[in-house]
Amino acid sequence: MRLAALSSLFLLAVAACGGSSTPEPEETNAFIRVPAQGAMMSAAYFTVTRETDDELIAASIEGIGRVELHTVTDDDGVKRMRMVEGYAVKAGKPLVLKPGGNHLMLFEIEKPLQAGESREATLTFASGATELISLPVGQQ
Numbered sequence: 741m742r743l744a745a746l747s748s749l750f751l752l753a754v755a756a757c758g759g760s761s762t763p764e765p766e767e768t769n770a771f772i773r774v775p776a777q778g779a780m781m782s783a784a785y786f787t788v789t790r791e792t793d794d795e796l797i798a799a800s801i802e803g804i805g806r807v808e809l810h811t812v813t814d815d816d817g818v819k820r821m822r823m824v825e826g827y828a829v830k831a832g833k834p835l836v837l838k839p840g841g842n843h844l845m846l847f848e849i850e851k852p853l854q855a856g857e858s859r860e861a862t863l864t865f866a867s868g869a870t871e872l873i874s875l876p877v878g879q880q
């Protein structure tokens with residue numbers, strides 16, 4: 741965890757000025773896990789790429805009361821989820837949220853998550869930029 745924080749600082753420090761192409765954010769591998777029967781929480785995953793160095797600091801999802809940014813740490817073989825303030829994003833490098841790693845944690849599921857539907861999510865970055873993505877609900 742500490743190492744990851746240090747390396748992202750390093751990446752920010754050495755970031756070069758890239759060419760100014762049209763911003764073309766993209767998301768892939770996006771999905772929200774269908775919660776187990778009776779479960780009060782779920783998780784969402786996606787990949788996002790930004791044209792400039794930034795940090796994903798918040799997310800909101802349609803029909804979900806509270807969304808937290810989580811990471812998974814390994815404490816002597818015990819995997820634990822931990823809330824983080826944000827995920828640093830390096831220009832042009834995909835930020836990957838996936839099972840077993842960084843993920844959005846969904847609490848207060850106000851509208852039940854059904855396989856096959858999609859939810860709109862708004863990602864907020866430290867720069868002030870926001871991005872709208874669609875998260876299909878399903879098992880993956």
Ligand SMILES: [Cu+2]
Pocket residue numbers: 783810811821822843844845
């Ligand atoms: Cu979590």
